[in-house]
Amino acid sequence: MAQNIMLYWTSGSPPCWRVMIALEEKLLQGYKQKHLSFEKNEHKCEEVKALNPRGQVPTFKHGDIVVNESFAACLYLESTFKSQGTRLIPDDPAEQALVYQRIFETENLQQKLSYVAFYEWYVPEGERLESALKRNKENLITELKLWEGYLEKMGKGSYLAGKNFTMADVVCFPVIAYLPYLHCPKERCPRLMEYYEMVKDRPSIKASWPPHWLEKPEGQDTLKNL
Known part of the structure; x- marks a missing residue:
């Protein structure tokens, strides 16, 4: 069954990582895959663009069905x-509603984290403003406080949408994992760090851990002054 699945991905990409976690959770090991180099621009190759005109990863194919957006691919699986x-x-409507809420809120967290962690990558040197970076940091701090509150309300040992591991965790964990990787102070988000420690050794996450993180467990310290 998994042999009918093809995934094009890059190491460390939260969208790619979440699809890989979903594949593991659905017991679809053994799927076909191609690990591409983002630095070498391999995701823009004709093989990918034939399936995904945007030339982006993840590019996901199951039989004749192509699903390229990561949230969509996870929900499809x-x-x-x-x-x-x-x-x-x-199945419970209330539980389902919370899972969907957290899934789509992940986009806010990912965007705000990226604007701080990768500010120098997004903005050319001559256009960088200290005031813009400060504002981005304030927005990220506000967002982290929101997620801290979610976990605080649900109680110790909870996942992002309750007592069970759900699609909310599949899509959001790869974003949260960037906090310790980029040296975010633990005191800034203690509940999120407790959650990270609880979830990081889950088999699906260990099996899909970014290869270059295994080689170099710590990234740049772009979040150290948050």
């Missing part, structure tokens, strides 16, 4: 393989 592996979307 849960829908298609609902009875297999971990149940990632609960």
Whole structure:
């Protein structure tokens, strides 16, 4: 079954990583894959663009079905393989609503984190402003406080949408993992760090851990002054 699946991905990309976690959780090991170099611009190759005109990763194909956006690919996997592996979307309407809420809130966290962590990559040297970086940091701090509050309200040992590991964790963990990787102070987000420590050794996450993080466990210190 997994042999009908093809995934093009790059190491350390949260969108790619979440699809890989979903594949592991749905017991779809052994799928076909191609690890591309972002630095070498390999994601813009014709092989990828034939399936994904944007030339982006993840590019995901199951049989003749192509799903390229990472949230969509994860939800597709849960829908298609609902009875297999971990149940990632609960049936209870209230629980389901919270999972969907956290899934799509992840985009806010990822964007605000990226604007700080990769500011120098996004903005050319001559256009960088200290005031803009300060504002970006304030926005990220506000966002982190929001997620801290979510975990505080649910209690110690909770996942992002309750007591069970769900699609919310699949899509958001790769973003949260960047906090310790880029040296965010633990005191800035203690509950998120507790969550990170609880989840990081889950088999699906260990199996899909970014290869270059294994070689170099610590990234740049772009979040150290948050």
